Amino acid sequence: MSALISAPPTAQNGGHTLNGxxxxxxxxxxxxxxxxxxxxxxxPKHVCEMCFGPLEVQYDYDVIAQTISxxxxxxxxxxxxxxxxxxxxxxxxxxxxxxxxxxxxxxNNLAKKLGIKSLYIKNDTANPTWSFKDRVVSTALSRAVExxxxxxxxxxxxxxxxxxxxHAARAGMKCYVFIPSDLEIGKIIGSLIYKPNxxxxxxxxxxxxxxxxxVADRTDWAFVNVNVRPFYSExxxxxxxxxxxxxxxxxPDHVVIPIASGSMLTKIHKGFNELMKLGLIExxxxxxxxxxxxxxxxxxxxxxxxxxxxxPVKPSTIAKSLAIGNPADGIYALDTMRSTGGNAAMVSDxxxxxxxxxxxxxxxxxxxxxxxxxxxxxxxxxxSGKIKPDETTVAYxxxxxxKTPEAIADHVGAPLQIAPNLASFEAALGRKL
Amino acid sequence: xxxxxxxxxxKDKVADPVVCQMAKQFDVxxxxxxxxxxxDAGWMDLELQGDDAEIERAIEWLENAGVQVSxxxxxxxxx
Numbered sequence: 001m002s003a004l005i006s007a008p009p010t011a012q013n014g015g016h017t018l019n020g021x022x023x024x025x026x027x028x029x030x031x032x033x034x035x036x037x038x039x040x041x042x043x044p045k046h047v048c049e050m051c052f053g054p055l056e057v058q059y060d061y062d063v064i065a066q067t068i069s070x071x072x073x074x075x076x077x078x079x080x081x082x083x084x085x086x087x088x089x090x091x092x093x094x095x096x097x098x099x100x101x102x103x104x105x106x107x108n109n110l111a112k113k114l115g116i117k118s119l120y121i122k123n124d125t126a127n128p129t130w131s132f133k134d135r136v137v138s139t140a141l142s143r144a145v146e147x148x149x150x151x152x153x154x155x156x157x158x159x160x161x162x163x164x165x166x167h168a169a170r171a172g173m174k175c176y177v178f179i180p181s182d183l184e185i186g187k188i189i190g191s192l193i194y195k196p197n198x199x200x201x202x203x204x205x206x207x208x209x210x211x212x213x214x215v216a217d218r219t220d221w222a223f224v225n226v227n228v229r230p231f232y233s234e235x236x237x238x239x240x241x242x243x244x245x246x247x248x249x250x251x252p253d254h255v256v257i258p259i260a261s262g263s264m265l266t267k268i269h270k271g272f273n274e275l276m277k278l279g280l281i282e283x284x285x286x287x288x289x290x291x292x293x294x295x296x297x298x299x300x301x302x303x304x305x306x307x308x309x310x311x312p313v314k315p316s317t318i319a320k321s322l323a324i325g326n327p328a329d330g331i332y333a334l335d336t337m338r339s340t341g342g343n344a345a346m347v348s349d350x351x352x353x354x355x356x357x358x359x360x361x362x363x364x365x366x367x368x369x370x371x372x373x374x375x376x377x378x379x380x381x382x383x384s385g386k387i388k389p390d391e392t393t394v395a396y397x398x399x400x401x402x403k404t405p406e407a408i409a410d411h412v413g414a415p416l417q418i419a420p421n422l423a424s425f426e427a428a429l430g431r432k433l
Numbered sequence: 434x435x436x437x438x439x440x441x442x443x444k445d446k447v448a449d450p451v452v453c454q455m456a457k458q459f460d461v462x463x464x465x466x467x468x469x470x471x472x473d474a475g476w477m478d479l480e481l482q483g484d485d486a487e488i489e490r491a492i493e494w495l496e497n498a499g500v501q502v503s504x505x506x507x508x509x510x511x512x
Contacts, residue, residue: 035467052437052466052478052505133512160511180510205510212509225511260512309469309476312441312503321512326439328507370512 028088029058031230034332042088044147044222046229054328055230057088065278070249073241073280080135080238086274087139087238088231095141095171099134100238102126104246104394109362110375114382118392120252122243123365129166129190130400131159131321131368132239132264137167137224139235144222150174151221155212157320158187159399164224165194176221178212180205184320186403205315205325225261233329236264240271243394244281251276251286253391254342256378258370258398259290259299260324262333268396269336289342289386290333291377293319293352293369299330303337303344310334318349318407319369321399343386347376353411355379356401366401374398434485437505438492442475446499452477454498459483459491466505478505 032039035053046055068085076082080100081093103123111119127134137160141152152168154160155178168175175196179188183200191198201208216226224232244251251272257265269288275281292300295317302310310330315323327333337344347355355375359365367375378395381387401408418424426432440452447470456463461483468477481488492502 047437047506050466052480054506155510157510157512206503209504209508209510213504216509223509226506226509229506261507307474309474311474312439312501324508324510324512326503326508330507 025060025063026090027059027063027085028090029060031055032058044144044149044227046227057230057234059086059274061274061277068278068280070245070280073245080138080235083238083241086241086271088234089139089142090146093138093142094145095138095167095173097128097134097138097167097170099127099138099235101242104243105363105365107363110359113358113362114379114387115389116382116387116393117390120243120247120392120394121359121363121365122239122394122396124239124396124398125365125367125371125400129159129162130403131163132236132396132398133159133163134167135238136232136235137163140224140228140232141167141171141173141222143231144224144228145171145173147222147228149220149222149228151176151219153177153216153219153221153223154225155179155208155216155223157323158183158190158403159321160225161196161198162187162190162194162403165191165196165198168196169194173222176215176219178208178215180208184404184406186405190403205323209326229328233263233267236267237271237274239264239396240268241275244272244275247392249281251281251284252394254287254289254387254393256289256291256374256381256387256393256395258322258374258396259292259327259330259333259344260322260370261327262290262299262329262331264396264398265290265333266329266336269340286340287342287391288336288340289377289381290337290344291374292344292346293317293322293373294346294348295319296323296325297346298325299327299333300344300346302330302334308334317352317369319352319373320404321368321370322373343381345377345380345386347373347380351376351380353408356408357411359397360401365397367397368399368401368404369407370399371397371401372407434483434488436481436488436492438479438481439503439505440477440479440495441501441503442470442477443499443501444473447472447475449498451495451498451500452479455491455495458494460487461491 033048296315355372
């Protein structure tokens with residue numbers, strides 16, 4: 001039985017109707033292969049039929065420029081949907097838990113520690129399922145509903161599983177989620193609570209990956225990071241739009257971004273550039289740097305080795321949400337970091353833990369291991385002079401620490417055990433009250 | 434069945450005719466869509482056609498021959 005409940009719309013029929021029946025030209029021109037440039041109409045597919053290169057949504061910026069303005073954005077909802085003119089969803093977003101518009105926090109304590117004058121953290125732990133994945137999932141599934149899908153799916157090491165499960169529940173969609181069987185309990189419960197069909201796959205990384213690729217090929221579900229990936233990945237651009245707006249409509253000098261598939265990094269870069277192209281922020285150079293864990297650092301390694309391709313690796317790190325051995329957008333992330341004068345660096349699992357603790361102790365933000373990678377690399381880049389002290393720098397913290405307490409449980413000490421009397425408390429305090 | 438795969442070759446495998454040998458040993462056909470093979474490493478995106486079991490065997494043979502095999506569009510597994 002088909003999971004499609006109506007025919008997918010096309011670029012030809014996707015325009016809006018204006019009062020009086022005239023058709024407003026669509027903001028969306030179609031899909032274009034990033035490798036061979038071949039174009040095709042808007043449809044749920046992610047790779048070029050000819051060369052297998054990734055497909056990307058093409059916008060008509062002349063059409064967008066006619067309607068978008070800072071004022072219009074500022075009047076919009078306090079979510080990613082205030083930027084809908086730049087997202088690939090045509091009608092009213094159908095799958096929305098309120099993702100986005102998360103805090104941008106000026107971090108003077110951490111900045112001082114690292115010798116940077118102006119440091120901000122984009123705290124994306126403050127999303128509905130506590131990670132940036134809510135941005136991409138809300139975008140992907142809103143588009144999927146427009147395509148007529150009634151089933152959402154994904155293969156994930158945790159955060160994406162949580163987000164797809166929650167958004168599918170909200171949208172009344174059927175939901176199939178595949179996870180490796182050794183996932184942390186917090187991330188398993190964080191999916192199960194929304195009652196998806198949760199499949200824990202017993203197998204090594206490659207086996208899990210291959211099974212999920214086969215399932216994605218043989219079902220007509222909206223596999224958010226497969227057949228609707230071109231729409232899904234666009235949601236990450238909102239991480240740039242928000243930072244620009246929160247900085248008073250300007251781009252920062254330098255951004256530090258964790259790399260898994262590499263998509264978020266390239267889309268944040270694209271997001272700032274789109275705002276410049278549309279005249280919403282001033283044209284300026286900015287640098288993009290990427291962060292990976294040593295146990296899964298195919299992009300950072302290629303950067304270091306000067307390669308123009310990314311060699312897949314078998315992940316082995318506590319930073320499971322970044323543990324993508326064969327990153328789909330790795331070469332584009334590499335290009336972005338090189339072309340903007342940015343850097344890539346990697347940190348050990350010990351440095352990941354130190355990074356988590358440093359952010360918590362200086363700024364009161366409890367991040368997961370991916371955030372530990374970002375802070376570890378931020379520290380490394382600052383110490384080596386690769387972040388200039390006078391650069392306004394934004395580091396992206398993309399997930400919360402409460403889902404994976406196992407990562408730091410042995411590194412945060414223990415509470416002092418006292419008896420329920422003052423004497424015991426005073427003994428622990430080391431002085432009389 | 435069709436499978437879109439990326440084959441990655443380490444330096445010591447770059448010059449080996451593994452794809453040709455695979456097609457001779459198994460009842461599969463392949464179509465190379467993109468590739469970049471240099472002296473110290475290389476990759477090749479190809480479409481493999483055949484029945485499920487034969488493709489599985491061909492992939493296993495490639496891996497045993499020291500070639501890394503992964504989905505052509507990158508990993509399906511995400512964070």
